[in-house]
Amino acid sequence: MTCRVLLADDHAVIRAGVRAMIQDIDDFTIVGEAEDGKETVEMARELEPDIILLDISMKKVSGLEALQALNRHSPECKVLILSMHTGPEVVLEALQKGAHGYLLKDAAAFELRLALEAVRRGDRYLSSAIVQPVIEQAVSKVNSNAEHTLTQRQLEILRLITRGESTRSIANGLGLSVKTVEAHRAQIMKRLQIHDVPGLVLYAVREGIISPDD
Structure with a gap:
């Protein structure tokens, strides 16, 4: 279409x-x-x-x-x-x-x-050309005192989300259903109190889950 x-x-x-x-x-x-x-x-x-x-x-x-x-x-x-x-x-x-x-x-x-x-x-x-400057700017604004805990599965899904993977792609790659990935995504956002992908990227970089070069 x-x-x-x-x-x-x-x-x-x-x-x-x-x-x-x-x-x-x-x-x-x-x-x-x-x-x-x-x-x-x-x-x-x-x-x-x-x-x-x-x-x-x-x-x-x-x-x-x-x-x-x-x-x-x-x-x-x-x-x-x-x-x-x-x-x-x-x-x-x-x-x-x-x-x-x-x-x-x-x-x-x-x-x-x-x-x-x-x-x-x-x-x-x-x-x-703007990915690196955007990440650096965003990281500088993140509250370094925030502490949150995610499960290993949630960390794995978080890494894939921040790399731009779609929900279906993540589900296929991990052998999960789309609904399961969506549930994990919702739990991640609720636990971190972050409600958009750019915010998740900032958190992941600050916590060392991914590097700015990923």
């Missing part, structure tokens, strides 16, 4: 370039283009796209403001940020506000395809 994409950027040249790249990717099609955050939210309601490629710096309503509105009004839409901003603070804010991925505007066509396919599967995607 073709994945329907809404492209939101206030620069016509950028939209034209991204449109051309997506036209060469099988099973993805652009169903609409928005020039600002307000229009993005309105078009998302009308068109119900599967993925929204969203710029951060747009007129009237910014991409981050639009992201919050999209979470409320179009929660079924997955948002992939497409931005020139490389600052880890901006990236973390976007992820914390519900973005499923963050792709830099200078990404090559093959990376755009990888990002779209990952988000379509329900996985997270970060441009390789």
Whole structure:
């Protein structure tokens, strides 16, 4: 089934370039283009796209403001940020506000395809150039006094989650049912009081469960 994409950027040249790249990717099609955050939210309601490629710096309503509105009004839409901003603070804010991925505007066509396919599967995607700075920034903000205990199985699943593995992939790899993995995931988040994947990555790095290079 073709994945329907809404492209939101206030620069016509950028939209034209991204449109051309997506036209060469099988099973993805652009169903609409928005020039600002307000229009993005309105078009998302009308068109119900599967993925929204969203710029951060747009007129009237910014991409981050639009992201919050999209979470409320179009929660079924997955948002992939497409931005020139490389600052880890901006990236973390976007992820914390519900973005499923963050792709830099200078990404090559093959990376755009990888990002779209990952988000379509329900996985997270970060441009390789920003992964290390984002982890380092996030680790610096973590409360080092927090102490939590996970079982060996939960630690194993946590490692796989932080590496971007999907629930089904984890289940297949460990010989478990999807429901069992989902139950472990819920228990991990409840025990750690962490409710998103970026937060789990921060915890895993701080506790030495994974290294920033993983």
